[in-house]
Amino acid sequence: MPLNIIVTAKQVIDPETPASALRLNSQLKRMETPPNIPPVINGFDENAIEAALRIKDAKGAANVKVTVISAGKSFVLDVIKKPLSMGADELVLVQDDALEGLDAFATAQVLLAAIKKVGKFDLVVCGRQASDYDQAQVPLFLAEGLGIPCVTIAKKVEVPESKLVVERVLPNGTEEVEATLPALVTVSNELGQPRYPTLRGIMMATRKQPTTWKLGDLGLSPAALQPKVPIEQLFVPTSQRQCEFINGENEEDKGRKLALKLREAKII
């Protein structure tokens, strides 16, 4: 029996988009995709795909099946197929007009239903967070919903025999933990650079068609996806700059006055 790995991947606005090209729609409370700048797959999700493919490399291609799941309102096919060109086996797209502006909990419900519909899995690999809202919540909801252990912020993921071994990133170093399978792991950029697609992989990816499901195929209705954390307001914060020169009799005096000012402003 092959090891079944499911990777979640999200199509996001390219974080390299120049700030001047970004449009924030305050009324609809969302970011508008710049028309001439194609979206990308969330960077941490590419790390997750890489982690899954490294397990596939280690265990042999025939012994591991990597299925990538993505949910969204619409996809740019030659973007979202990138995991296939990197070496993933299958791509499942949950595509529905209702899948716009979901909060993390609702997104997790959709992915949860999709994972259950895919069926058997041993490991779920997610990026640690998405570069659009950076909430890092979906993987935790998923693990909870699936009732499986969750290990976060991995820099190394291995599956020797039938257990999960993860090297986690800590503020002051790393730690190694183990979990029983099935389990969920979130991957960080410390894992290393994701592989580039190969020309051969690209040719194979274009021959594969993703499995596409609507919300109804998962037994979900838009009503079930009402946000638990609605966005009240979306705006670009305004910042004001004031410049003040500190005068003093000498360097020490200026330093002292500067320290006082900073303390008054509660900066130090």
Add this chain to the structure above:
Amino acid sequence: MAAGTEGYELPEELKMAQRTVRDFVQAEVVPLEKTLDYDAIALPKEDFDRLASKTREMGLWCTGVPQEHGGAGLSLFAQAVLEEEVVQHRAGLYCPVYGTMGRPPPEIIWVGTDYQLQTYGLPSVRGERRGWYAITEPSGGSDPARAIQTRGVRDGDDWVLNGSKIFISGAPWGDWGIVFARTDPQRARGLTAFIVENRWPGFTMNPIPVMRAFYPGQLFFDNLRVPGRNVLGEVHNAWDLLANKLLARARIPYAAANLGVAVAAHRMAVEYSKTRQTFGAPLSSRQAIQWMLVDSEIEIRASRWLVWQAAWRYDAGEDFRQEAAIAKLYSSEALGRVVDRSIQIHGGYGVSKWLPLERWYREARIRRIGEGPSEVVRMVIAREILNPASRHD
């Protein structure tokens, strides 16, 4: 039935390959350039090896070389699409990705004998040797039928070459090349192609300082003895190799490179104009700037269609020479204008060596001379317009 067309956008695999190459150049090459000399034409060995091993793994090594010779065997159209991305860095116009996607030998080596392929073609694909070709002489380059005075005279099984070539790109860094020489003085096109090696007695090379760091060389042949097995193609019949298989074809990737650098320069101009404030408003709000950006946008799009059309015709086996000439002419002139506008929009920063625009500006100037000066290319295009019935070559 409404008249339609099969499609008006790139196929999915080409879009994916294009994005992959773009990611590679922007993530691997552009950051590296910050650590290099401004006019660098090569990478430190460890960086070259690191990037080259990635491109080999990606299947992007020598994309235009046929698969049976160790390349990716891409169509010229696919190569043109990728070339537009490959050149989008500071050294890109003349040293695309610093050779980390391979330095393929001159295309015409593949008509050679098995010996020639084994000795010159395949080692060059593997990165062990580097080839160049030499047409232009001090007497001229645009009219090789008259200008080539280098003589090749048979001597037993060998040939003996005497003469010189000038402005030969790649020769200073190569170790073998293809030299076109006159072997039948009775015929204007009585030319033969010889494979020579830089190290052979009778071959000398002097660098020619020019406005780009990737300088060309002047070659001298003084009783240069070439074995008969190094004749490429037929004796006295190298004209087709020279004019069609080499020169006309080369104009297509050349034009794609012009297009790519224009795209990069234009993108910088657009972005800068939106962030730079003058008199309380961004530059992009000024009509004078907007019109510059519009002109560049249109010229870039026009270049792209011309390049794609020429490449498509080549791949389809149709006569592509007129299209290649038009693409080369238009893209090289457009590149100069686009870079010039981008510099103008950037003001003082534009001519500083903090930005790649200064280097592109110098190197773009050469593009209106290399691979056929604009005036000669215009003459070629005019002949076809005025007398399409008689194919000239």
